[in-house]
Amino acid sequence: VVNAPRDTARTTEVARAFAGLTDALVNEYDVTELLQRLVDHYVSLLDAAAAGLMLTDQRGSLRLAVATDERIEALELLQLRLAEGPCLDCFRQGRPVFGTDLAGDPGRWPRFVPAVLDAGYQAVHALPLRLDGYTLGGMNLFYADRSALSDDQAEVAQALANLATVGILQHHGTRRSTTLTQQLEIVLNARATIGQARGFLAETGDLGSEDALQALRGYARAHGLYLADVARGIVERTLDAREVLGGDAPR
Amino acid sequence: VTERGRAARQFLARIAGRAGHSSAHMEIPRLVCAVCTEVLPVTDAAVMLMAHPDDRHTLQATSAAMSEVEELQFSLGEGPSVEAFTSGGPVLVQDISVADVRWPVFTGQRHPARVRAIYAFPLRQGGISIGVLSLARDRPAELTEDERAESLLTADAVTLTMLKYLHDHDPAYGDVASQAAAHMWDQMKVDEAIGMVMAQLNSSAAMALARLRATAFVRGQSLPEVANEVVNRTLRFDPEPPESGRERRPW
Numbered sequence: 001v002v003n004a005p006r007d008t009a010r011t012t013e014v015a016r017a018f019a020g021l022t023d024a025l026v027n028e029y030d031v032t033e034l035l036q037r038l039v040d041h042y043v044s045l046l047d048a049a050a051a052g053l054m055l056t057d058q059r060g061s062l063r064l065a066v067a068t069d070e071r072i073e074a075l076e077l078l079q080l081r082l083a084e085g086p087c088l089d090c091f092r093q094g095r096p097v098f099g100t101d102l103a104g105d106p107g108r109w110p111r112f113v114p115a116v117l118d119a120g121y122q123a124v125h126a127l128p129l130r131l132d133g134y135t136l137g138g139m140n141l142f143y144a145d146r147s148a149l150s151d152d153q154a155e156v157a158q159a160l161a162n163l164a165t166v167g168i169l170q171h172h173g174t175r176r177s178t179t180l181t182q183q184l185e186i187v188l189n190a191r192a193t194i195g196q197a198r199g200f201l202a203e204t205g206d207l208g209s210e211d212a213l214q215a216l217r218g219y220a221r222a223h224g225l226y227l228a229d230v231a232r233g234i235v236e237r238t239l240d241a242r243e244v245l246g247g248d249a250p251r
Numbered sequence: 252v253t254e255r256g257r258a259a260r261q262f263l264a265r266i267a268g269r270a271g272h273s274s275a276h277m278e279i280p281r282l283v284c285a286v287c288t289e290v291l292p293v294t295d296a297a298v299m300l301m302a303h304p305d306d307r308h309t310l311q312a313t314s315a316a317m318s319e320v321e322e323l324q325f326s327l328g329e330g331p332s333v334e335a336f337t338s339g340g341p342v343l344v345q346d347i348s349v350a351d352v353r354w355p356v357f358t359g360q361r362h363p364a365r366v367r368a369i370y371a372f373p374l375r376q377g378g379i380s381i382g383v384l385s386l387a388r389d390r391p392a393e394l395t396e397d398e399r400a401e402s403l404l405t406a407d408a409v410t411l412t413m414l415k416y417l418h419d420h421d422p423a424y425g426d427v428a429s430q431a432a433a434h435m436w437d438q439m440k441v442d443e444a445i446g447m448v449m450a451q452l453n454s455s456a457a458m459a460l461a462r463l464r465a466t467a468f469v470r471g472q473s474l475p476e477v478a479n480e481v482v483n484r485t486l487r488f489d490p491e492p493p494e495s496g497r498e499r500r501p502w
Contacts, residue, residue: 059403064439073439181399182340189339189375192442196456199446199482209443209482235446235456 017041021163030226031171032190035066038164046153048141052076054087055137063188070210071119078115085112087138090126094135099124101146122146127161190228197231205245219244258404280311283409293386297321300382316363329354332385335371342371346391365389372406379457384409444478451488
């Protein structure tokens with residue numbers, strides 16, 4: 001339950017976040033980065049511990065698009081492997097799914113719940129990305145305590161999910177006429193290039209996978225570049241991995 | 252998951268049924284096209300293999316008309332198949348005789364009567380592009396959601412088939428099918444491993460994948476198993492001259 005003074009501050013924060021996101025949408029943007037910002041907003045605006053986004057592969061299943069950290073990546077992939085969990089239910093049913101007290105309801109997703117509890121989360125919610133009756137994917141929120149979303153929070157959560165839908169659909173929309181089918185594949189493919197760049201950085205800098213991703217994101221942010229472009233540069237060797245790794249030091 | 256594995260297995264079984272043991276690997280693109288028109292509700296199919304849009308390599312098609320339409324697109328540098336390759340997402344066009352601002356010169360040409368609708372799918376695994384699968388119908392038509400899913404699954408199977416043949420010309424189909432099933436949830440680790448091996452070998456992504464696959468084949472392991480060892484740093488690759496007598500391919 002959110003009290004009144006905090007509510008005002010929170011409202012301002014929500015308004016700022018939406019202003020920033022919609023501002024991005026009317027300009028040129030990188031869709032992976034926009035989605036990454038969205039999952040980060042779930043943490044800051046809705047007090048989630050972590051968040052992840054899965055998108056339809058248009059072949060009858062889901063694939064991971066972005067996540068706030070590596071633990072969530074593992075849990076999202078586990079949902080896919082087990083073929084059970086809130087995101088899959090949300091995707092199949094096309095509506096929000098709230099797993100508020102997982103410890104008290106372990107039978108709901110019998111194989112997924114123990115892994116979630118092990119990872120330190122007590123509640124998981126999933127919100128659908130919907131467009132005109134079609135479900136594109138699901139946004140997952142992970143909470144360290146047994147949190148239920150208030151009605152207001154659920155509304156903000158769904159609005160952010162809707163922005164993700166618009167962001168995917170609208171990408172390149174002003175310059176090129178692309179379709180949702182094409183767009184979804186492009187988003188999921190961009191993830192592969194980022195994964196390769198991550199491995200390349202991990203090997204070159206002798207880093208862990210998470211640190212490699214942070215180096216990648218840090219370099220993109222510091223140089224005002226798109227994450228996907230930096231990743232492509234590393235993979236295609238037009239950008240020196242050592243320069244990306246030396247991001248903190250002045251060049 | 253099972254959908255993907257099953258589709259790949261069926262597709263490969265059909266190819267295996269058609270290809271003799273001694274069949275030259277360049278026979279494979281032709282068989283791939285033929286099988287596509289058997290398993291999907293389309294009248295023509297073409298496979299274009301290439302590393303870059305301006306580096307056309309191999310074209311196979313089920314008819315002279317389809318060849319003509321594909322050749323035209325790649326010589327003009329515009330059209331749905333070119334767009335699918337460059338964007339990395341499927342491009343579905345109901346009727347190529349209708350003017351389209353995305354490819355004005357192409358739609359302005361007179362096309363053979365039997366090619367009206369074109370559905371172009373990039374052949375990609377992770378961030379590696381090897382070409383385009385173009386499917387055609389002899390009348391204007393949209394793909395239904397189910398047909399789109401089937402086509403995407405088929406394009407995945409074609410990608411794996413072509414990678415398999417291009418890299419090691421090995422007729423071990425079972426390996427490819429299990430890889431297709433494992434592909435989805437383990438793709439992330441595979442991508443990271445590709446990036447790490449690229450840094451170890453100072454090679455392209457395609458070459459790194461080829462080495463990973465060859466190792467998996469020799470050891471009788473799956474690709475994700477080998478990828479995990481690389482990511483966990485229990486397996487490293489040393490730069491080696493390419494095996495003598497084997498042609499180096501650009502992808």
